[in-house]
Amino acid sequence: xxxxxxxxxxxxxxxxxxxxxxxxxxxxxxxxxxxxxxxxxxxxxxxxxxxxxxxxxxxxxxxxxxxxxxxxxxxxxxxxxxxxxxxxxxxxxxxxxxxxxxxxxxxxxxxxxxxxxxxxxxxxxxxxxxxxxxxxxxxxxxxxxxxxxxx
Amino acid sequence: xxxxxxxxxxxxxxxxxxxxxxxxxxxxxxxxxxxxxxxxxxxxxxxxxxxxxxxxxxxxxxxxxxxxxxxxxxxxxxxxxxxxxxxxxxxxxxxxxxxxxxxxxxxxxxxxxxxxxxxxxxxxxxxxxxxxxxxxxxxxxxxxxxxxxxxxxxxxxxxxxxxxxxxxxxxxxxxxxxxxxxxxxxxxxxxxxxxxxxxxxxxxxxxxxxxxxxxxxxxxxxxxxxxxxxxxxxxxxxxxxxxxxxxxxxxxxxxxxxxxxxxxxxxxxxxxxxxxxxxxxxxxxxxxxxxxxxxxxxxxxxxxxxxxxxxxxxxxxxxxxxxxxxxxxxxxxxxxxxxxxxxxxxxxxxxxxxxxxxxxxxxxxxxxxxxxxxxxxxxxxxxxxxxxxxxxxxxxxxxxxxxxxxxxxxxxxxxxxxxxxxxxxxxxxxxxxxxxxxxxxxxxxxxxxxxxxxxxxxxxxxxxxxxxxxxxxxxxxxxxxxxxxxxxxxxxxxxxxxxxxxxxxxxxxxxxxxxxxxxxxxxxxxxxxxxxxxxxxxxxxxxxxxxxxxxxxxxxxxxxxxxxxxxxxxxxxxxxxxxxxxxxxxxxxxxxxxxxxxxxxxxxxxxxxxxxxxxxxxxxxxxxxxxxxxxxxxxxxxxxxxxxxxxxxxxxxxxxxxxxxxxxxxxxxxxxxxxxxxxxxxxxxxxxxxxxxx
Ligand code: FES
Ligand code: FES
Numbered sequence: 001x002x003x004x005x006x007x008x009x010x011x012x013x014x015x016x017x018x019x020x021x022x023x024x025x026x027x028x029x030x031x032x033x034x035x036x037x038x039x040x041x042x043x044x045x046x047x048x049x050x051x052x053x054x055x056x057x058x059x060x061x062x063x064x065x066x067x068x069x070x071x072x073x074x075x076x077x078x079x080x081x082x083x084x085x086x087x088x089x090x091x092x093x094x095x096x097x098x099x100x101x102x103x104x105x106x107x108x109x110x111x112x113x114x115x116x117x118x119x120x121x122x123x124x125x126x127x128x129x130x131x132x133x134x135x136x137x138x139x140x141x142x143x144x145x146x147x148x149x150x151x
Numbered sequence: 152x153x154x155x156x157x158x159x160x161x162x163x164x165x166x167x168x169x170x171x172x173x174x175x176x177x178x179x180x181x182x183x184x185x186x187x188x189x190x191x192x193x194x195x196x197x198x199x200x201x202x203x204x205x206x207x208x209x210x211x212x213x214x215x216x217x218x219x220x221x222x223x224x225x226x227x228x229x230x231x232x233x234x235x236x237x238x239x240x241x242x243x244x245x246x247x248x249x250x251x252x253x254x255x256x257x258x259x260x261x262x263x264x265x266x267x268x269x270x271x272x273x274x275x276x277x278x279x280x281x282x283x284x285x286x287x288x289x290x291x292x293x294x295x296x297x298x299x300x301x302x303x304x305x306x307x308x309x310x311x312x313x314x315x316x317x318x319x320x321x322x323x324x325x326x327x328x329x330x331x332x333x334x335x336x337x338x339x340x341x342x343x344x345x346x347x348x349x350x351x352x353x354x355x356x357x358x359x360x361x362x363x364x365x366x367x368x369x370x371x372x373x374x375x376x377x378x379x380x381x382x383x384x385x386x387x388x389x390x391x392x393x394x395x396x397x398x399x400x401x402x403x404x405x406x407x408x409x410x411x412x413x414x415x416x417x418x419x420x421x422x423x424x425x426x427x428x429x430x431x432x433x434x435x436x437x438x439x440x441x442x443x444x445x446x447x448x449x450x451x452x453x454x455x456x457x458x459x460x461x462x463x464x465x466x467x468x469x470x471x472x473x474x475x476x477x478x479x480x481x482x483x484x485x486x487x488x489x490x491x492x493x494x495x496x497x498x499x500x501x502x503x504x505x506x507x508x509x510x511x512x513x514x515x516x517x518x519x520x521x522x523x524x525x526x527x528x529x530x531x532x533x534x535x536x537x538x539x540x541x542x543x544x545x546x547x548x549x550x551x552x553x554x555x556x557x558x559x560x561x562x563x564x565x566x567x568x569x570x571x572x573x574x575x576x577x578x579x580x581x582x583x584x585x586x587x588x589x590x591x592x593x594x595x596x597x598x599x600x601x602x603x604x605x606x607x608x609x610x611x612x613x614x615x616x617x618x619x620x621x622x623x624x625x626x627x628x629x630x631x632x633x634x635x636x637x638x639x640x641x642x643x644x645x646x647x648x649x650x651x652x653x654x655x656x657x658x659x660x661x662x663x664x665x666x667x668x669x670x671x672x673x674x675x676x677x678x679x680x681x682x683x684x685x686x687x688x689x690x691x692x693x694x695x696x697x698x699x700x701x702x703x704x705x706x707x708x709x710x711x712x713x714x715x716x717x718x719x720x721x722x723x724x725x726x727x728x729x730x731x732x733x734x735x736x737x738x739x740x741x742x743x744x745x746x747x748x749x750x751x752x753x754x755x756x757x758x759x760x761x762x763x764x765x766x767x768x769x770x771x772x773x774x775x776x777x778x779x780x781x782x783x784x785x786x787x788x789x790x791x792x793x794x795x796x797x798x799x800x801x802x803x804x805x806x807x808x809x810x811x812x813x814x815x816x817x818x819x820x821x822x823x824x825x826x827x828x829x830x831x832x833x834x835x836x837x838x839x840x841x842x843x844x845x
Contacts, residue, residue: 015361019388027333027387032325033318035506037457038538042779045457073318086316090308093745096753097214098315099458099506105316128788131779133457133507134214135756136749137790 003065005029006075017063021055022046024062025072033073033102037131044130047103048072054110054126073102076109085109088147096134104130108144117148193267193286195245197225199275204229204236209260211251211478212240213505213512215750215808218310220302220742224261227302228268228295238310242501243484250479250513252628254806257742258710261804265296291802297740304799306745311504323476323503324461328531331463333387334524335534336370336379337394339401342623342772343375343544344580346404352380356396362389364528366397371523372490374516374544375580375625376404381524383532409623409772416620418446418552421572427616429596431604434612436558436566443557443647449636449834452548452765453541453776454629455784458506460545461535464521470497471522476505478513486515487522510628511545514581539777546581547767547774548629549574549600549622551636555644557610559652564663567610569640571617571633573600578619579627588621599627603634603813606641607706608663623772630757631809634707635816639761639834642703642817646824656702656821657682666706668737671798672714673704675735679796680716686730686822695843696720698730699826703817710805711738712798715755717818718791721826725838729759729819733794734811739803750807751795758815760785762823764835 001012005025016028020039025031025048034057037045041059048057049071077083082090085108095101104127111118111126118126123144132140198205206225210217218238225236241248249259270286296302314321339347349368357363362385370381382393414420421427463474471493477483480500488495505512517534525532536544551573558566575583576599578591591597597619604615629635649659657677664670676682686700699721704714718731734751741747764783768775776782820831827841 016386019386023387026325027327030327031318032320032322032327035322035458036324036535037459038779040538040778043457073316077317079313079317082313082316089316090312093306093309093312093749095214095309095312095315096216096749097456097458097505097507098311099322099456101315102318124788128786131457131784131786133455133509133784135753135785135790137756137785137787138752138793139749140787 001063001066003067004069006071012062012066017061019062020058021048021060021062021065021070022057025057031072031074035099035102037100043100044103044107045100047106047130049106049110052110052113054107073106076105083109084150085112085147088143088150091146092139092143094136094139094143096136100130100132104132104140108140108147112144112147112151116151118144193263196264197267197271199271204231206236206238207241207245208238209241209245209248210256211480211502211505211508212311213251213478213508215256216309216743216746217256219307219746220257221260221264222310223302223305223307223742224265224296225268228265229272230295233307240502240504241480242499243480244499247481250482252478252510252513253708254808254810256806258805261742262291262294265294268296269294303740303742304744306743309746321504322458322461322506323463323474324458324533324535326463326474326503326533328463328465331531331533332364332383332385332528333390334381334383334521334532335390335394336381336520337399338374338377338379338544339403340773341377341401341403342409343377343625344623345407345409345772346376348378348402349380350400350402352397352399354397356398357393360389360392360396362386363393367524367527369523369527371519381520381527383524383528412451412550412622412769415622416550416552416572416574418554418570418572421618422554422570427570427572427618429601429617430615431601431617432613432615434614436568436612436614439558441556442559442651443555443644445555445644445647445830445832447553447555447640447643447832447834449551449639450765451550451624451626451767451769452629453767453782454509454511454545454547455779455782456507456509456511459536459538459541460512460517461533462518462521463531463533464518464525465531466525466529472499472501473518473522474501474503475518476503476512477518478505478508482513483515483518487519490519491522491526509630510632513628514546516544538779542767542774542776542782546579546625546627549576549626553640555640557644557648559648562652562654562662563611564608564648565611567606567613569604569606569615571600571604571637573617573619573633574622574626575619576600576626576628576632579625580621581625581627585621592619599632602632603637603705603707607666607669608645608660609665610663624769624774631707631812634705634809635761635812638703638705638813639816639820642705642814643820643830646701646821647830660702660704668712669704669706672712672735672737675796675798676714676716676733679735679794680733682716686718695723697826699822699824701818701821701823701825703814703821705813707806707810707813711807711810712736713811713814715758715811715814715818717822719819719822719826721823721841723843725841727763727823727836727838727841729789729791731791732815735796735798736807736811737798737800738805738807738810739800741797741799744797747797747807748795751811752793754809754811755793755815756785756790757812758819759789761816762819762831762834762836763789766835
């Protein structure tokens, strides 16, 4: 069993198949960007991109990722060469605690790949399901507009 | 109960509280110690080695981005480039610093840090490279950090910003150690204040689950009176399967009395039993009819950080190391030392960035669970609470019930009465047992419940009194403590008083305010929101919506000020949407304006939650919410454009983390009143109560 993780094939260990994709990423592969917030698909902290679609990795069985392409925040850009969404996030100083932000960023990346010039309604429809208790929503909206200009 | 009886009951406890006498030592819980920062300690915060500076952050970093602000202070005072200073989060090897609470990190820590940096700078200039530097404090105005062109007024890229946007490990749950197992402590589905313990479980069923490692009976201290049963697994996902297979039967104390919260937290029922014991304002209103007489009820609410608390523990030759996302690493260390019979030197707690805390991550819970399971398994163990555990086992904002009364003569309030019944905040039941609370109740009251109860107005013969009742659920500090609910109650009543007087709410407030800084933010917010203009029509919303605009203001901890204007639209069905918020904020000298704004924004989103959604459901004395669906928090679509304007002072440093929450909820409630003609009195509001008659 394997998946394509951030561009490279990765095997899914047999005994991790029944874990969630989130646990597989965090604990088997050590990619801690995606976070556990609720475990039931409500908060979006665990959002990654699976075959181009923003996906809540806490409700995906690891074994079901067999053969799929999974992108996590670690594969987006490096500290020296940030993805435009990451740049915009820093420029708008979006993060407060930061815990929800990997999920927000991956959702924004997926949105912009599908809709390069999203309207305010597009943004709200796409991101409304990702919770941020620190209340950074206004800055997320601003950062997405900045990212549109940067790309 | 007669007063003398209370004294007799509390007698043993009081001695322990003030003296921690040996006779009752074993019964005394470990109490957080809160020393003020001291210059001698500040030396350990900043160090120079091989041309580089290390700032060991004496605060917990939980999203207030204090690491950034204090680095700004250090960089400016040292006179070095931004890159020359490395920030590290502290562990408990640092001399004890008080918990990161109360919005006081800039207020209490910026100046000692600058003093230490100034001393270090001078020592380096004098050619010294080794040893400890003595700090001789210099006058505030000589500190470069606080002079024009110093630390204040700039907003560099936030510390940890790059790590956050690239997904680098920062939080306690991100820690991975070789051989690490995953743990959980199961507890009875019962109120935390009811004694409970595991009686029986199906070990054979658990043994059949691949990845099961062990059941651990010695799984750390009780939470409240709930004793647990620990489990260890090779992978995190196995924990839920083990919990189900074990089908634990619990012994739950049937004799314990669970009082219905709505009956206990009922200000009228409480007043009917006699006067409230604790006084915040001691005037004596004249008897007679009131012009304003409203009752407000605000429920239990969760902090609901997106990060459920987590810890990783590891033992090595009898010494314990724990990685934790805590607001008080030293208190966690002390509790762990006590629980595992270690000296404080044998325990190290490493602070990690916290994924939201808001006052809720100030006690020791998951850390002790991880430590116990790690000890039992003789391997490192990670424990992260489930969302349901966060709700069930954490402490929460207490429910409160208020009666606020005002008499208005010739446009001025002449008499004011505010009575409140709530539950403990500073003396949270999560730390203080009942006997100790009886002592604190008698001697001290609870400053957390009282916070913000002193209305910031000249109100003639003004009285404010409260009582705190112990509940079956744990309550404690939550952003702003009592100041959020008290502000909502006071600002609702002041608005009603303005209506009764027939005076514009802004003019009415200004006529009762003597504090120039409070008047300043009121005037400023009126300016930026163009107070007096009707609220903007609600673009894109149905035409039959009613719109309204509301104003409120407040002071937090006598040191920082906020005034807020809210616009709302209310649908015919009574659904409220906040369509715009303006906030004027004065916390004196500002180090990082962008992060002060961020704190205002956060407080305003919390204000929306306070009025429209915050409510943690309780049944039979225990929290029954399991997911965010049961206890929703504001979403992007609930959040309108927000305009924040900072009134910046020159010298005084104060805080911003909890200020705007004293005004935001009142402004929104007052806007709903303006839109609908109805005063919101039960929170969160029920749309049905604001629907148009069909
Ligand atoms: S952790 Fe996956 S949606 Fe909350
Ligand atoms: S930044 Fe803290 S939860 Fe979003």
